Amino acid sequence: MMFLAALAAGAIAAPAADNQYGVAPAAGPVERWGTLELSFTGPATGNPFTDVELSAVFRQDGRELLVPGFYDGDGVYKIRFMPDTVGAWRYATRSNAPALHGKRGEFTAVQPAPGNHGPVTVRNTFHFGYADGTPFWQVGTTSYAWTHQSPALQEQTLKTLAGAPFNKIRMAIFPNNDDQVAGQHFPFAGKPPHGWDFGRFDPVFFRNLDQRVAQLRALGIEADLILFHPYDKGRWGFDRMPAAVDDRYLRYVVARLSAYRNVWWSMANEYDFLTEKKTDDWDRYFRIVQAADPYNHLRSIHNAFRFYDHNKPWVTHVSIQHGAATEDPERAVLLRDVYNKPVVFDEVKYEGNWTKRWGQLTPEEMVLRFWNGAVAGTYVGHSEIYTDTSGKGEIWLGKGGVLRGQSAPRLAFFRKILAASPAEGLEPIDKWQDYPFAGKHGEYYLGYFNHAQPTSWPFALFKTGLKDGMRFRVEVIDTWNMTVTPVAGVFEIKKRDDYTFADRDGRSVALPGRPYMALRIVRVPEESDK
Template sequence: MKSRFAIFAIGLIAMLAAHAEISAKEIQGNQNVSARQWDVLDLTFEVNEVPPQPVDVEFWATFTDATGQQLEVPGFYNGSTEYVIRFTPPTAGEWSYVTHSKLSQLDGNTGAVSAAAASEGRRGGLWLDPDNDRNFVYEDGTNYYPIAIEADWLFALDAENPDGIPVTRMFVDTLAENGFNQVVMNVFAYDVNWKKDERLEAKYDYGSPRVFPFGGDNGQPDHSKLNIEYFKRLDRVIDYLDQKGLAAHLMIYVWNKEVNWPEADSENDNRYFDYVVRRYQAYPNLVWDISKEALGYGHNDVNYITSRIDRLRKLDRYQRLVTVHDYGYCMRFPKKVDFISVQLWLSELYSVMRKVVSQFPGKPILNIEHGGYEKGPYVVFTGNYTSPEVCLERAYQCVFAGTYPTHYWQGAAWNVVFTDIDAMAPEDRPRLDYYKHMRAFVDKYDLASFKAGDKKSNSGFCLHNDDGLFIYYVPKENVSIGVSVGKDKVGGMMTGRWFDPMSGTYSEPIRQKITQWPSFAKPQGEQFAILIVQVDATEEAGR
């Protein structure tokens, strides 16, 4: 072997005591590297000297397993005299590799990776469900039901800390504990373009960060250079999300956050874009998003976004999922994206989302912004709805429409970030616990497998599994709901149970005979409720 390499097994880090920071184990010589399926490995190669533009060096490795299956993985410059091939074994077994480059010291290096079966809980990347085109699955086939939250400035929480990410860990831990499994975030954002709350304390404002992904700074950038240290520190964030089971919904650009970007489709722009794709594609928790507000601010046109998608798909050998944070683009070019991201704020959200479902058959739908921005200690951006209960209603309407929700809290979605939520005064804390209850409910009933849109009641909305289980969203205005479980079931028995989405509690079972027009009285309270109805499997009409 022509150069030494280092191995970096991300999937094992979570098991290290006290959440030890990322470290690399260096292995000298032509040795067999032990790893696990779906763990991320950094194979690191040293050169004597680098060319004037080291990022532009073409460098990749061809990995081959025992069956002859091959995967070509692009490498990237990692600062100083170091280059990296970041490899995630897609299957267990023996993988040999050989490197390729016009730079002689990076060409012809050989080695092997012996990948054991995935560790417990390790599920691989996110895919579209081959058996249900509205859903997502992990590579191992288990369901992935996204409940997303936006945290644009997640990259910034520890970006100035060379030694670790304690603040990021604390914040991400809170998200994971409350049921979120996807974070919508930026590679970089600079500052908001709206007036800030005059009461805002500097310690909570991550706008105008001193870090920058290019040379120079946002005020005086050198777009011809990339700040490799910036990306090394971003690695830590993506990695920790992966450890905690959260997808990194990574928006490569953002046009309305005051970033001084290189000219669109210039050499400098392409260098940045390609580098991000090469560096992060191996992470199994990665979801690509070309840009936040992709077409909303005159930076480019649809042709640019389309060319970015094509460029990404050509370079991303792991074929991670791709979307665009712009409903206008997704609406016009649904075939270019793997799932549709919509921004719909209309009041009667359920019917609106059902219409989207009908417009785009065969595509999962994520409402990436439903206009609800839960209030925080400071006014950041109010949207149309700030009540945590109303935001939750809208999230559940997305769920019952057969689509997926994204939550925004004004204390974390943009430049203002409260990272230690447990330390906040109780009256200032966000109601993230509502989404913890949503996660438990979604998982308990495996809602990804349910059908949406069928009229099975005289009001509200219904999900059902075609096997006697009906789940109803009952609006807060209701005092009761009439259910329709099938004329052939009349005379049989059913059991109803109420679920309180605010507390996560269930009522006692309500046994009831199925009549021609059966109904259930909604529990008292000024909130919506969810009714679960199970029809007895052994009961038939007339018996």
């Protein structure tokens, strides 16, 4: 598949070091937005997780970043750092343990390798981009508990992702209530299902999580880490821990994983089903993660029925579950105006043959939602929940493994179309009328006809950015059959009325009378533009 081939050819950067966690040792250089790891020997008695405090100040040219450290078991303490600029860096540790305090060193950050574009941030209000300016067109998927499965199944999931179109995966840190495999480790030390020592973490569990996040990074995939979820249902008790345990857990996760450039933070999946937690708790979690993360990774929260107030300043983007919002672009666009932030419809129901209505989308309907979201200037997420006929219960949504649906190749095609769009992001062309186009006024238009089956489209564009005499070329896109067909000739426009410019000769674009068709319209540069 295309992404696996790109990885083999070096088009997607491998981890920045020679160990399984994707971190560079302190003795050598680390690439910009790579991960440097410092290891120290310290106290192993008592409870190092709660008794010992460790951090380091990283300095470059008068600038300072305070980075938290963490205990990794067996008397080993670590600090991970992601340099965001090249050049020489110095560091000095701070700790209440004398053996860990005042450790000093320096290292050099070098230019990033091909494929390393840095962390994803918000760009142009409603869109995303990598730190080096490269656009990030979100085409995500969800597999909640894939890192809680057997090593073989985890490797199969990574193999599937390497050949899939997804550049983000939503994944939970805590297990679901039905996740139990031989030799399984959990975030906390102790004995399942309820004999946990909430004062101690299990480093073995977190080392595996470190490794999987690093492997996703090597594939160019963002890890949208779900910090809490309601699918425990009392099985393990991780959904009803004391507040102090919640807070300590959040700080530990951030200390371990924030130095990976591909991390996003999701406070919860279906947060409103965690009824023992109140709005003040979720606000506190956001503030803890924001304060502990030196790199200001993206932060959001996902709903079931009740929306969190995404206008709050610690929310970087909107993560929404809504089954109907992307059935047409006119509904999807509304939330942009409410929140004035990027909107990601992470759950729009799922492709599959499940017994519940949220798992019964046809592949066509799954793909349709991505196109409607794009025309609305928003983003959409995928997953699937087909019955596993092998009897193992390996379903992508919950456990990963293999994809069984038909939407993934069409989403690869969709992502290719997005990649050829204006780098600023797709903006709705006319939000005040049923007008299924997004793009850049006067330059680029991407239109989608949804379920409609027109046999022609009268060439007419909304007025903003247009003037008489502009010329445009048109391509007809079959989003299901994955074809792009150029239309012969050039369309030259003139003003038609108060709102539109149309082809001066009144021509139309012929269409095949099938659903799921799209148009791409691009302005032909004038001689003065060349």
